[in-house]
Amino acid sequence: MDRRRVSTLGTRCLIALIVFLGLFTACKNEEKPPKEEEVVAKVEKPKDIFEFGFKLNDFIVKRDTVEKNESFGQILERNHVGYPRIFNIAQKAKDTFDIARFLQAGKPYTLLCAKDSLETAQCFIYQPNLEDYVVINFKDSMISAYKSKKPIKFVEKIATGVINDNISLTLEEKGLSPRLAYMMADDIYAWTIDFRRLQPGDRFKVMYTDKYIDDTIYAGVDKIKAAFFEHNKESFYAFRFTTDTVKGIVDYFSDDAKNLRRAFLRAPVKFSRVSSRYNLRRRIAYYGNRIRPHKGTDFAAAVGTPIMATANGTVTQSSYTGGNGKYVKIRHNATYETQYLHMSRRNVKVGQFVKQGDIIGYVGMTGNTAGPHVCYRFWKNGRQVDPFQQKLPEAKPISDSLKKKFLDYIEPIKKNIDGIPFEISEASGNFSVAENDSIDANLMSYNP
Template identity: 75%
Template sequence: MDSKRNRKLGNKYLVLFILVITIWACKNEPELEIEQEETVSIKAPEPVIEFGFNLDNYTVKRDTIRNGDTFGVILERNNVGYPKIFNIAEKAKDTFDIARSLQVGKPYTLLCAKDSLETATCFIYQPNLEDYIVINFQDSIKAYRSKKPIKYIEKTATGIIEDNISLTLEAQGLSPRLAYKMADEIFAWTIDFRRLQKGDRFKVIYTDKYIDDTIYTGVDRVKAAYFEHNQEPFYAFEFMTDSTKGIMDYFNEEAKNLRRAFLKAPVKFSRISSRYNLRRRIAVYGYKVRPHKGTDFAAPIGTPIMATANGTVTKSERRGGNGNYVKIRHNATYETQYLHMRKRKAKVGQFVKQGDVIGWVGMTGNTGGPHVCYRFWKNGRQVDPFKQKLPEAKPISDSLKIQYLDFIEPIKFELDNINFKPQITAEEEMLETVIQQSNS
């Protein structure tokens, strides 16, 4: 009996031992790694938005206005019937004169239905890079003007003059408009830029303008500038003196206005082709004396013509040898006139600011080439503007002077702390390029 019971106990212990060993073995076995499927999420493409429309919803056709193109011709080509075209033009004319305002070479976009006919449902015209006109006739007819998104980026630049300011900026890949603003707008009456000295230097804080984040349209404005000419410092700070009329002027660190009341020229980047001359003789007229009481600025057709000073438009018309012209009264003493325009922009009674575009260079009236004849009156008599002691621009008021000095304090600090970049010669630049290439 005892031996039989002992065998049973032995079997029990054996089973228990095997069970313990099995459990221990299972615990110490390496865990099996379960492969997890990787989930890849496909991001939906961003919708293409332009002019306030989701372009993915349309067949988009882009083109430019060509000779012979009219609003009606364009829409007929794109399956819109004449009765509807007439209705669209009638309802849109208060916003945009479709018949007269389309210019050859300007871009337009058609949004068309996504069907077999691709019928046009919306016409978008761009007179310039920034503005656009929408004529939407998808359901009801709507016409409106709008602008593309604009971004302004503040930048700084410095330079040391070797030859002239334009070449100095060009060597750095900077806009020539920056040279124009400093030479013809800001320091025009303070520094003679035709007599710059080698070693003169400048620092400038300015704003670049971009449309749709990508289209660079040039320098928008200069916030502040410092020019050292013949070792003499000249500061300039932009400041709004009249918020109602939006008038900006440049003043130095002591609040003295740097401008004169008049710009030196009504067009940018031009040359004088004929000066004011009361004894002028012309071969065409048998060398008879035919006084020239204006100053001719030669420029390509379509160049913007600017008002040289603030004032009110007294005439805007086309007449005889003057062609299209605009006349502006600036005060009781001075008037200016701008002849031979291709097209006038300013209207009688309109107040214009210095630098506002009042028309475009053309060849209307008696003219042998594209230019603007700039005429200048003082006390009702035509005179040579380059021989006049022209008045300074309006000084800053006492009430604004304290505000101005507080305003420029941090800007001057920023300007003073911009370091001049050392000039690099062509040999040094070439050596630096070779070193960089060898290192890479």
Template identity: 70%
Template sequence: MQPKQLLIALFICIGLWSCKDADKKTEKENLQTFVEPEPLKEFGFVLEDYIVKKDTIRKGDSFGEILERNHIGYPRIFNIAEKAKDSFDIRRLQVGKPYTLLCANDSLQTPQCFIYQPSLEDYVVINFQDSIHAYTSRKPIKFVEKVATGIIPKGSGISMLMEEKGLSPRLAYKMADEIYAWTIDFRRLQEGDRFKVIYTDKYIDDSIYTGVNEIKAVYFEHNKDAFYAFEFETDSVKGIKDYFNEEAKNLRRAFLKAPVQFSRISSRYNLNRRIKYYGYKLRPHKGTDFAAPIGTPILATANGTVTESTRRGGNGKYVKIRHNATYSTQYLHMKAQNVKKGDFVKQGDVIGWVGMTGNTGGPHVCYRFWKNGKQVDPFKQKLPEAEPISDSLKVKYLEFIKPIKERLDNIQFEDNAITIPSEDDVLTSKIQ
């Protein structure tokens, strides 16, 4: 073989060897970078170990009928129900709520576990694949802190601005009704009014968005005046939080203006009311009617204790709350109540939903207001301001808000800004 041919053969061998070496290196890299995915889990179970059947409770469904449809006999159903009753009453299944059956991964697909979800967060497990046991738990919850800013454009309100920028309308509701209800009239915002807000969003299982959890701090500029608001816990035992400004003054009054959000007054308190239908006889109206669609949440207008949650005559379903020795409120014609007698409720808590029970010509809530045992017009009362921050807490509060205010002041205004912090700033609460 000629020297030139030997040289060419040598280069070919080196090239083949390099390619082979590169292939081995690539194969090794692929092996190193491949990570087996985590098995899909829900409710604490590895789903691939079962045949999973998901459905919702339908009208007429019962625990026994659901299991019988899935080939479990009544003697065993009775046994399961008896052993689970101390942890969960199977009669409490509600129409429309989801449930999951984890079935054996075989041809018979026999149910081994029943999981019921009374809410997005909470679930009940009745496990009968080996021994029978039941327990309640909650899905992992994550709170993600976010920052948003906005500038009110000409001819637009804050709700429209939120929608245009992809922000939750709940931000507007909370600022208007919970924080600045007695400070800023959100129906009369001006072009150029602007805000900066620090808040947290709530997620279940990392992926299910359930809305704004809480607002931590706000800077709102209205008519060139600055209004700060900082959330602060004033009673750790009852979990009561209020909003105060940079000087520790409470921004709220003791009572909300209305028990439903963004509603209209359809009938006012009127002791001289006469109705044509009743022959113009005097029929005093000792409440204020707020018209709203059926199912609209009804809010407690102040902190207090539920003294009645029942149904009676023309009042229909109603709730009555004693706020202190002076004031009580009542909420009539509910579709359903969300509280029971003896419950302590906080201002803004949902105590029921608008309905048409009792004597009513349309969906609304009749809001009644007592002062010293006498029904009065709440709009003609000089209502007390909310509890001021105590002297012992004031120093703590001012120290607490110092870094938050500094952070708020350093946020730049942008017309469409919404930012999510780094992974280190995400507040996470995982419940196994």
């Protein structure tokens, strides 16, 4: 081979090698792209949810309200339960809860359904109110029905206020429940202070408990423990105290142990108006303007409004007549009796003892009536009289044996309420006693 040719070939190979090494080094020195991190999806296990005593995670949960004219059978049939089984369920549950009779339109219910393709209903839970519920469990061959209540929490609070216009407006401005005003006016000071004639500058302090269902659902004011009201520069204390643990009779007493109530409530229904008074010379145009005495006092109210016993007593009649409609009569003692007419439904039986404020029926339009109301009749020594013209007796005074116990009981509470400044609610709204270090929360517990 020609020596020059070999030399040229070697030179070319050497150049190629140098170029290759240069390219290799350059590639090696280039910055490598960052390696992508591997993302691992985190699957969180769903939290266990419990309600009505069931683990809801185990079911498909359906919530709805009862429609007008909708039956229990229609609800279950729509959720793949056959009518023979529906009939059997209703029969088994009847002793606990008569579904056909008490299922009301607008009330909520919950269905716990199987996690299958049909989502077959296995349990029906009905809520007649926020607190109570009825469970009808038919998941297995054994059908069970029972009533229960949701867990309730009571939060102790204090409110104060100065009246500028009326007490309801004062409470509203502070974001407090208007029920506090109703309870003070009707339950505590009904016979002591006329709340329609409060004066600017009147002021109050009240210890009470709010009720919460499932810790979060506000269910209103439960009880007033104690109150102080300054009206026309005069002080009125009120302390809640149980005087009869057997019958569960509770009254409000002043700081010197005097009962603040009368033996009778002013009216058998709340938030109503007098539509017709007791009048022995009443003339009615419908009857040719002839005199037709009206021996009762009519309180107009919506159908279904609760009717209360105005005093403690025993039910002597719970019946129906053409004129009275559905009615209840109560004997309170040897002197007084009361009667309540035109009910839509009666809630008591003959011989039953009722306490003042107990619900004995509901406003209706049964008997001879032109509109929904309760006709309240009042007897004294066997003769019908106008209750508003009677000097009614005070409620039963505290017994001598309980008086010392009562005075000992209220002593720290009175000291506590005297120490509460009127600026509490104005400065920070209503609050739990536990959040205020200046107030002894132990004094807020209720007496048994």
